[in-house]
Amino acid sequence: xxxxxxxxxxxxxxxxxxxxxxxxxxxxxxxxxxxxxxxxxxxxxxxxxxxxxxxxxxxxxxxxxxxxxxxxxxxxxxxxxxxxxxxxxxxxxxxxx
Amino acid sequence: xxxxxxxxxxxxxxxxxxxxxxxxxxxxxxxxxxxxxxxxxxxxxxxxxxxxxxxxxxxxxxxxxxxxxxxxxxxxxxxxxxxxxxxxxxxxxxxxxxxxxxxxxxxxxxxxxxxxxxxxxxxxxxxxxxxxxxxxxxxxxxxxxxxxxxxxxxxxxxxxxxxxxxxxxxxxxxxxxxxxxxxxxxxxxxxxxxxx
Numbered sequence: 001x002x003x004x005x006x007x008x009x010x011x012x013x014x015x016x017x018x019x020x021x022x023x024x025x026x027x028x029x030x031x032x033x034x035x036x037x038x039x040x041x042x043x044x045x046x047x048x049x050x051x052x053x054x055x056x057x058x059x060x061x062x063x064x065x066x067x068x069x070x071x072x073x074x075x076x077x078x079x080x081x082x083x084x085x086x087x088x089x090x091x092x093x094x095x096x097x
Numbered sequence: 098x099x100x101x102x103x104x105x106x107x108x109x110x111x112x113x114x115x116x117x118x119x120x121x122x123x124x125x126x127x128x129x130x131x132x133x134x135x136x137x138x139x140x141x142x143x144x145x146x147x148x149x150x151x152x153x154x155x156x157x158x159x160x161x162x163x164x165x166x167x168x169x170x171x172x173x174x175x176x177x178x179x180x181x182x183x184x185x186x187x188x189x190x191x192x193x194x195x196x197x198x199x200x201x202x203x204x205x206x207x208x209x210x211x212x213x214x215x216x217x218x219x220x221x222x223x224x225x226x227x228x229x230x231x232x233x234x235x236x237x238x239x240x241x242x243x244x245x246x247x248x249x250x251x252x253x254x255x256x257x258x259x260x261x262x263x264x265x266x267x268x269x270x271x272x273x274x275x276x277x278x279x280x281x282x283x284x285x286x287x288x289x290x291x292x293x
Contacts, residue, residue, distance in 0.1 A: 071226060092149075
């Protein structure tokens with residue numbers, strides 16, 4: 001990126017771009033310029049600081065020990081599939097005995 | 098047969114696992130694999146594998162947790178075998194409407210509760226999170242679950258789904274912003290109570 005482009009990024013980052021950087025930072029290391037731009041934006045933007053805390057809270061919650069049971073949308077195994085799987089299981093446990 | 102379902106695996110009858118945990122396991126697989134037949138195959142494979150490995154169950158986790166860990170490996174194997182299936186093409190950006198034309202928040206997002214632990218302990222929080230997750234478009238949901246619940250590294254998720262890193266970042270950004278927005282809309286006010 002050119003020096004001009006870099007400076008522009010640091011000073012002109014909007015909330016949308018900041019949210020993209022916040023999210024990407026949870027998955028990989030940002031470049032030094034991206035980090036500087038994000039830090040600068042967060043310094044002056046209370047809304048984005050709040051959103052950043054919320055995104056981190058979400059990650060913590062989903063990875064926490066208190067995540068009791070499953071968060072996946074509920075589904076029901078159809079009766080045919082259930083019968084098929086049951087048959088395969090019975091066959092295998094019979095073979096073992 | 099087992100006496101305590103949470104401390105010992107049923108040794109004689111694997112059909113009991115299917116009866117008790119079949120739906121949960123299927124929901125897990127379906128959320129990650131998308132189509133029904135693949136999810137059914139994953140459940141079958143996992144239960145067969147669990148039966149073979151029944152002696153390795155030590156009782157230090159619940160049966161459900163143990164079965165889910167086995168299913169997780171089956172799902173990852175299936176995704177790997179299936180190869181690139183996900184399309185790089187993305188739906189229209191759902192986060193666009195969250196910002197003004199200039200890319201700023203139209204108003205400051207509402208605060209969430211100050212006490213995260215209280216949130217984690219509340220049934221309402223998890224119910225709300227489940228609801229919000231179920232509203233994610235499937236392509237975003239599978240990516241998000243593999244990364245955040247299964248805690249796979251970003252490059253591993255890219256390989257499994259056959260997508261580029263930039264596509265992954267876009268999907269995760271959208272999923273996180275949608276979830277954040279949905280939780281704010283459906284659940285949280287400053288006291289952490291669920292609004293109805």
